[in-house]
Amino acid sequence: MRQVVHIFRKEFSAYFISPIAYIVIAIFLLVTGWFFFATFFLFNQANLRAFYALLPVVFAFVIPATTMRLISEEINVGSDEILLTMPVTFRDVILGKFLASVALVVAMLIPTIAYPLTVSLMGQLDWGPVVGGYLGAIFLGAAFSAVGLFASALTRNQIIAFIIGLAVCFTLTLIDKMLYFLPQSLLGVFAYLGADFHFQNIAKGIIDSRDILYFVSICFVGLYGAYLALLQRH
Amino acid sequence: MIQVKNLTKYYHTLCAVDQINFDIQKGEILGLLGPNGAGKTTTLRMLTGYLQPSSGNIQVKGLSVDTHILEIKKMLGYLPESAPLYHDMLVYDYLNYVAAIREIKGDQKLARIRRLADLCGINEVMHQPIGELSKGYKQRVGLAHAMMNDPEVLVLDEPTSGLDPNQIVEIRKIIKEIGKEKTIILSTHILSEAEATCDRIVIISQGKIVADGSSESLKQSAGGKNIMYLSLQNADFAPLQESLADINGIENISRISETDSVLNIRLAYQSTDDLRPDVYRKIKETDWILLDFHQETQSLENIFRELTKES
Numbered sequence: 181m182r183q184v185v186h187i188f189r190k191e192f193s194a195y196f197i198s199p200i201a202y203i204v205i206a207i208f209l210l211v212t213g214w215f216f217f218a219t220f221f222l223f224n225q226a227n228l229r230a231f232y233a234l235l236p237v238v239f240a241f242v243i244p245a246t247t248m249r250l251i252s253e254e255i256n257v258g259s260d261e262i263l264l265t266m267p268v269t270f271r272d273v274i275l276g277k278f279l280a281s282v283a284l285v286v287a288m289l290i291p292t293i294a295y296p297l298t299v300s301l302m303g304q305l306d307w308g309p310v311v312g313g314y315l316g317a318i319f320l321g322a323a324f325s326a327v328g329l330f331a332s333a334l335t336r337n338q339i340i341a342f343i344i345g346l347a348v349c350f351t352l353t354l355i356d357k358m359l360y361f362l363p364q365s366l367l368g369v370f371a372y373l374g375a376d377f378h379f380q381n382i383a384k385g386i387i388d389s390r391d392i393l394y395f396v397s398i399c400f401v402g403l404y405g406a407y408l409a410l411l412q413r414h
Numbered sequence: 415m416i417q418v419k420n421l422t423k424y425y426h427t428l429c430a431v432d433q434i435n436f437d438i439q440k441g442e443i444l445g446l447l448g449p450n451g452a453g454k455t456t457t458l459r460m461l462t463g464y465l466q467p468s469s470g471n472i473q474v475k476g477l478s479v480d481t482h483i484l485e486i487k488k489m490l491g492y493l494p495e496s497a498p499l500y501h502d503m504l505v506y507d508y509l510n511y512v513a514a515i516r517e518i519k520g521d522q523k524l525a526r527i528r529r530l531a532d533l534c535g536i537n538e539v540m541h542q543p544i545g546e547l548s549k550g551y552k553q554r555v556g557l558a559h560a561m562m563n564d565p566e567v568l569v570l571d572e573p574t575s576g577l578d579p580n581q582i583v584e585i586r587k588i589i590k591e592i593g594k595e596k597t598i599i600l601s602t603h604i605l606s607e608a609e610a611t612c613d614r615i616v617i618i619s620q621g622k623i624v625a626d627g628s629s630e631s632l633k634q635s636a637g638g639k640n641i642m643y644l645s646l647q648n649a650d651f652a653p654l655q656e657s658l659a660d661i662n663g664i665e666n667i668s669r670i671s672e673t674d675s676v677l678n679i680r681l682a683y684q685s686t687d688d689l690r691p692d693v694y695r696k697i698k699e700t701d702w703i704l705l706d707f708h709q710e711t712q713s714l715e716n717i718f719r720e721l722t723k724e725s
Contacts, residue, residue: 186515
């Protein structure tokens, strides 16, 4: 388990040694900040609902971009041979990289605390949904990280990894908005599959075990998929 | 120390390593030779746990790679071909990371990194990104990586490829130095290197072992074919051929070149007796001037070429 910590530390600092973290965080803040405050004064309500509505779509773009290199770059450069012949297991590698990505999501969210602080100066802000929203955002980020990591384990090409990750995250985000194609009887099942649906539940300030369970299962499926993809390669 | 039994690896339907068997003793430097695509790297990758064998088994100190891979990885140090390292990390950060994964703690860590930096000669590049290093330095960093845990078994895949002659000599010196107390397995396709550094040579061709032994014993078992080279002044090829053909055992006389009045010839013979006195006596009878006269036993190159010829 100690190996997970070493790999996590290395991967997390790799984000900040290269320009990746700075670019991704800057773009994330620009996009969310612009879209949130552009309509904020029109609604004239002191809440973060517009920000949370935006978050899943932005995450679906940004997170696969940060996870795409995690495994596929190692396969491409050949450094996986160095990593996997040291005394580490696939589990250590995958968990370490996954946690590094989740930590980057947290680092990305920290500056956005300025949004609720700004809003609270202008009106009565209900902090319950705000805290719930942040908790939900971390779960959402973790789930998308797991999906991105899985996509990265599938191929040695980072661009393909990005596109696969983006496609899956985007589908998970939008699936509950495309339900009008489907027969009535299947609605419940597909609505349950939507990441946005569960995230918005948490963002309302209601922490339901079903929503948590959803995100945990997505993480598990993604990470297990990555594990199988690595196993297959060897 | 290491036992390899019926080791086989298939890539889909392609058989890369086919039922190979060998043992490695403690303290031995073993050279794995073979043409490109013979299965050297695949064998080493299975030994280090990077690839899983399709069938067969490898045991290191009685532990099997199937069940105790983590313990084996702790005993091994591995330098993969062309040292694929993390390009954006600094050399020091990288070695620090490796030391952390190898569970070397606190003061020992810094001391170990210093010692390896001295040994591998990478002190002056410690604070450069690995991606900016020349191939030789990258190889040395890779070697430092492989030796971080002071491994009992050091596995090196083409450790001198891409290095300049000075660096090759240095790396060989390091290998010899470590080889005094450690077991080393190295793969190469440079025969002189194997001859110079290894106690024992295993030649692989198309996934099979075709020869196994010290370079001396390989040369002997190849049939003891000897070749003599002569340079003569004022000689003609035809009479020379006639007079030397009398000597018992000579198989082949051929002209290499003829310039001005100097004739260069090559004599091949298959005999356990030394035929040099006979040849010399024949030449002494004439008025030819002997400029050069030397004999070679069959070189490792020839043995290698014969054993690994495509059938």
